[in-house]
Amino acid sequence: MSRGMLSRLAEALYWIGRYVERADDTARIVDAYIHRIAEDPFGDPDAACRSLFAILGTKIDPDTPVSRENVLSELVYDQTNPSAITGALLAAHENARRAREVISSEMWVCLNSTRNDLGAQRSEATRVGSASYMKFIRERSALFAGLTDATISHDEAWQYLILGRSLERIDMTARLLESRLLAAEHSPDWLTLLRAAGAMESYLRASSSGSDPAAIVTFLLLDRTFPRSAFHSLNVADRCLEELTVAGSRSDTVNQARRTIGFARTRLEYSDPRSVLSELQDLLDFLEQTCATANNEITAHYFRQVVAVPWESEQGT
Amino acid sequence: MPRPVYKEIVDILVNFNAVDLRSRFDQLGRTFAERGVTFALGGEERPFPLDLIPRIITAVEWGELAAGIRQRVLALEAFLDDVYSHGKCLDDHIVPRSLVTSSPHFRREAMGIDSDNASRITVSGIDIIRDEEGKFRVLEDNVRIPSGVSYVIENRRAMTQSFGTLFSHHRVHPVDEYPARLLAALRRSAPEGVRDPTIVVLTPGVHNSAYFEHVLLARLMGVELVEGSDLLVLGNNVLMRTTHGERPVHVIYRRVDDEWLDPLHFRPDSILGVAGLVNAARAKTVTIANAIGNGVADDKLLYTYVPDLIRYYLNEEPLLHNVESFRLEDPDSLHEVIEHLEKYVVKPVDGSGGKGIVIGPQADEATLTAMRKTLLHDPRGFIAQRTVALSTVPTFVNNHLAPRHVDLRPFAINDGKDVWVLPGGLTRVALPEGALVVNSSQGGGSKDTWVLADESEIAREAEVMRTNAARLLSPPVNGAFRQYGPDPDSSGDQ
Structure with a gap:
């Protein structure tokens, strides 16, 4: 039986998983949007950019016009906003710095050299276009994922990392779909959505329905095999929590986090694809709520157990 | 003239051209930057x-040096045992x-704390x-929390x-045994x-200048690296907070200074x-290494007494000499x-890291005047040493190449x-020409330090390797080697 790990490190790993995934997903989303804005002669850049800010949960002044430059400076290059690509990577790096002894050297070097390279990549991107920056981020995230898979034991530490990654994926997929609902006339077309989720090719291969909204939503939410679908990520998160519960000595205590994730997984598993589109708003609210609740429950259960230290007078003195 | 060994x-x-050398030198720097081998100075990495x-x-x-260090550590160990008991x-x-009693690092709180199995100076850097x-x-002696061993390991x-070829002409003692020995x-x-x-290894945290080293040691020993907030003391037992509840801790290799170690006592x-760590150590439920209060043994004034301590405790003559020093309390x-x-x-x-040192021959008149005043005011607070012309080694x-x-x-x-x-060990080099202070925080660099193996050891090793090589391994199994699909070169498409 595993002996548990330091709560502080478990928390750091969980957030490394979340932040790297966030950087990756954000890079895909921003790339797809910027591409779309550039290509669409009829679209309204201001509205499209606003919808992007909304997806990514970054506030923006409703009165000043928003342009591609705002997207780049605030959602891509901002170092202080952990919801921006650069900020998320720096946050992952900072967590890794404090958890260096539980990730492999190669994973550390990957994050560290990525951080060291951000400045040069940004200069490169101002020369040749922001797509090169997004490509860099996606490649480094993929490298990190590969190293995570291949260079550390798939033990408790790994489970926390994957758990964080899965929850972030669910959250980002839900946010992405939410953008369709925010303001339908400004929102991207369905194919852009697929592209932003990195799902275009998999979808086309799996489906014969073309750009049918119901098929696309079903794919992004319910597909059993596509690794970025909400169902698949919930499944992975559920398995992580199962492993963590089995490994722990507190298996008899109620693990609220697992219940939350398991319930969401089951709800998606038995959702009727025919009604997914009509229930979309409800489903997305449910998923976002699930992510937020699970995050709090995981934090309380694994990372921040409170131990009361009794203060007593010294005996026998 | 460099000595013949160089x-x-x-x-x-010399066979490398300047560009090639430069690029390898840069590669060394890059390797370090990638691995995050850094020290923090004024908040900057x-x-x-x-x-x-x-x-x-x-x-x-090396044989002479190691014997001298061993003797010195044993004497200081005996001294600390003595000072904190009889x-x-x-x-x-x-x-x-x-x-x-006037030593700033003498800790009355440590009087009578005596663990049964532990040395007080588990790690020293002389x-x-x-x-x-x-x-x-x-x-000088460093027997509190000497740092730098990570650079020894990383430098090698x-x-x-980057310079594998250099090793082909020398038989160099490996340094990677250190973590296993410490463990x-x-x-x-x-x-x-x-x-x-x-x-566990106890670190002050990610902002400490030696954090990199704490990580490296914890990793190479396969133990947890903890911060103070990861630990708690309950009923004189030290516990760490894990995802499976609290787990007892028995040995703490601490890299936190005495005065920050336990808010109840310091x-x-x-x-x-x-809070409560000192009491737990006194109750013998946990060992703290290095022991609390070691600083009295690397007080620079005590340094002047170490030769006497060697004679007193070990009944031996010192193998290594001090630099001639003056006790300033003597008028x-x-x-x-x-x-x-x-x-x-x-x-x-009580200084470390080259802080507060005044080098007479290189100081200006104002510094000297200020120092004279300080010395008159606080002769116990300083020692004076003869200025030694440190040896030089060829440096890039x-x-x-220039001597540094x-x-x-x-x-x-x-x-x-x-x-x-x-x-x-860690060879530090003063990079500015003529500089005598070699500390990393004062523009220093470092060198990989090679202790050459002696000839008989080499012969013995070679014998073992020959014996092993004689037991031939079977050749690897290879499957069919065939290329599938069209030859990528001949296809116009990607």
């Missing part, structure tokens, strides 16, 4: 530049009682220099990667009756420490030093039974 190295390097040319120590020289050396007037006559001398790794010593130091001790504002010495301050090096007794500076001053910090591990000295 000839082969220099010969090899900087690499600790590694020089291309190793420092070389012959087997014979104080015999004070009763016998070997060391004045006032020296101990700073060594080579004087004008080529003789090794002890510059970087050198073998073994820590395990041995566990409280009585604990069979499988849980060992600084109450410390958030780096653990004649104080007078001499104040009169000729420009000839001496003055150091605060601005694309060519070096010192050496070998690391020793005392597991309670014996003292083992890591063959090599």
Whole structure:
């Protein structure tokens, strides 16, 4: 039986998983949007950019016009906003710095050299276009994922990392779909959505329905095999929590986090694809709520157990 | 003229052209930047530049040096045991009682704390220099929380990667044994009756200048790296907070200074420490390594008494000499030093990292005047040493080789039974021309330090390898090797 790990490190790993995934997903989303804005002669850049800010949960002044430059400076290059690509990577790096002894050297070097390279990549991107920056981020995230898979034991530490990654994926997929609902006339077309989720090719291969909204939503939410679908990520998160519960000595205590994730997984598993589109708003609210609740429950259960230290007078003195 | 041992190295390097050398030098720097081998100075992360040319120590020289360090550590260990229990050396007037009680690092809180199995100086770093006559001398002792061993390990790794060819002409003692030795010593130091001790490295956290080292050691020993907030003391037992609840901790290799270690006994504002740690150590449920209060043994004034301590405790003559030093509480010495301050090096007794040192020959008049005043006011707070012309070693500076001053910090591990000295140690080099302070925080770099193996060892090793090679391994199995699909070159498409 595993002996548990330091709560502080478990928390750091969980957030490394979340932040790297966030950087990756954000890079895909921003790339797809910027591409779309550039290509669409009829679209309204201001509205499209606003919808992007909304997806990514970054506030923006409703009165000043928003342009591609705002997207780049605030959602891509901002170092202080952990919801921006650069900020998320720096946050992952900072967590890794404090958890260096539980990730492999190669994973550390990957994050560290990525951080060291951000400045040069940004200069490169101002020369040749922001797509090169997004490509860099996606490649480094993929490298990190590969190293995570291949260079550390798939033990408790790994489970926390994957758990964080899965929850972030669910959250980002839900946010992405939410953008369709925010303001339908400004929102991207369905194919852009697929592209932003990195799902275009998999979808086309799996489906014969073309750009049918119901098929696309079903794919992004319910597909059993596509690794970025909400169902698949919930499944992975559920398995992580199962492993963590089995490994722990507190298996008899109620693990609220697992219940939350398991319930969401089951709800998606038995959702009727025919009604997914009509229930979309409800489903997305449910998923976002699930992510937020699970995050709090995981934090309380694994990372921040409170131990009361009794203060007593010294005996026998 | 460099000594003959450097000839082969220099010969090899001469064959590289300047551009090639430069690129390899840069590669060393890059390797470090990628791996995050840095030290923090004033909040900024900087690499600790590694020089291309190793420092070389012959087997014979090393044998003498290691024996001298071992002797010194044993004497200091005996002294600390004595000072924190009966104080015999004070009763016998070997060391004045006032020296101990006035030492800023003497901890009354540690009186009577005695773990059954542990040494007090589990890890030490004795700073060594080579004087004008080529003789090794002890510059200062570091027996609290000496740092730098990570650079020894990382320097070697970087050198073998970038300059593998240099190693082909020398048989160099490996340095990677250190973590295993330290782990073994820590395990041995566990409280009585604990069979499988849980060992942790306690770090002040990610902003400490030696954080990189704490991580490296924890990782190479396979133990947890904890911060103060990861630990708590319940009923005199130290526990760490894990995802499976609280787990007992038995040995703490701490890299937190005494005064931050336990807010109940030392600084109450410390958030780096653990409340109740000192009591737990006193109750013998946990071993703290290095022990609390070791600083009285590396007080610079005590340094001047170490030769006497060696004679007193070990009944041996010191193998390594001190640098000639003056105790300034003696009026004649104080007078001499104040009169000729420009000839001496003055150091605060409790300083480290080169802080507060005044080097007479290089100081301006204002500094000297201020120092004279300070000395008159606080003679106990400083010692004076003769200025030693540190030995120089060829060093790669601005694309060519130049002599630069070096010192050496070998690391020793005392597991309670014996003292083992890591063959090599950290060679620090003062990069500005003529500079004598070699500290990393003052524009220093480092060199990989090679202790050459002696010939008989080499022969023995070779014999073992020959025997092993004779037991032939079967060749690897290969499957069919066939290429599927169209030849990528012949296809126009991607």
